[in-house]
Structure formats: C-alpha cells, structure tokens
Amino acid sequence: QVQLQESGPGLVKPSETLSLICTVSGYSITNYYWSWIRQSPAKGLEWIGWIYYSGRTSYHPSLKSRVSISIDTSKNQFSLILNSVTTADTAVYYCARDWGVTGRPGYIDVWGKGITVTVSS
C-alpha cells in the first residue's frame, strides 16, 4: 500500500524559505510523477509543480521564480523549496503521486495527509 507523508516546519517567517519533504513508502519512487499541491481558503487548490524520477520538473508559472522540487531516489523522498514566502503562502501543503496521463499532471491517485504551513512573524 502506497503511503506519502509530508514533514517540515509548520511555521515559517515572512521572506524566509519554506522547505518540505515527502517520504514515500510501499512503492519505489522510480516511476510516476510526484507532485506538490497546496490549499488555502483564499486561493483554493493550487498545483505547485511536479518531478519525474529522472529529475525532470515542471512548475506553476506563478510560482516558478520561487519554487524548486527535487528528488532523492536513494531515500524514496522528494522535496519542496519555496523561497521568499509571504502570508499568501500560508496553506495546507500536500504531496501526491500523479500518473502523468499524456505527460501532463492531473490524475492523482495517492495523496499525503497534508501539512499545515503558516507564514507569520
């Protein structure tokens, strides 16, 4: 049974860097696409980006200048870095497995439970 678990600080100061790790268990990360999605009352669901096990990435245009997703196949983990955060980045952050149908994100069959990240001084 595939399980994903987000980990990282729940509180980040404005202008600092948000860093999260997703640990995948029950399945090798060397297949499928691995995504980060966030959800806030203000913006709803928002796709952040994804990474293929080869390291190929794609990011949402509105976040592209501040975001980086990386993968560590030896640890079966992938990570999210979001720089220069503001209060608008306060959200529940989910990591997820995406099938990448026709090479595009959208079909997510496994989600982590989500981690609440608050940006506040």
Next chain:
Amino acid sequence: QSVLTQSPSASGTPGQRVTISCSGSSSNIGSNYVYWYQQFPGTAPKVLIYKDSQRPSGVSDRISGSKSGTSASLAISGLRSEDEADYYCTTWDDSLSGVVFGGGTKLTVL
C-alpha cells in the same frame, strides 16, 4: 477567481441525481482531459473521474463524468448522505502551461 468556473453550491435529496458543472475555455477543458475530485473536511482530495469520464476502480458506478466543448460535468445518481462533500474539477491549461482548478462545489444532501 479560478480559471475554471464551478457553482459554489449544489444540493439534492436522497435518491436524486445531481449534476455539478465546470466551465472553462478552449485552452483548458477544450483541449485537455478533465479530472474530478471529492474532498471531505480535513482530508485530502480523492479522484473520482479521470480522462473526462473514466472511473478508477473502487469508485461507485453512481458517479459519472462527461465533457462537451469547453464544459465538463460530474453526475451523482442515487444521492446518499455520504456524498455530502466538496467537489473540484481540474485540467491542464495550454496558455498558462500549468494545472488549473475550479473553485469547488459544496454538495449538500438535504
């Protein structure tokens, strides 16, 4: 303001058939697959429909999806109290080069 437009709310009585719509444009729904998700408070979304109208194994056959032009719909027949949840549509947008979501529809079972 979401790129995909959904009515904020929908409702029905047990046993009824309810349809939730999702409106987009030629750069998103009109040229890419649509996916539908169900979400209960405090939990992660769950996929109900992929590739416009396909149901993953384990999803009830009371659930169906369709698409026509730049709009998509999710239908739930034989409505039950456990269907009360938030429903989201999503797809790729060619102009944006990113995934877009609808604002979600809160379904109430009366």
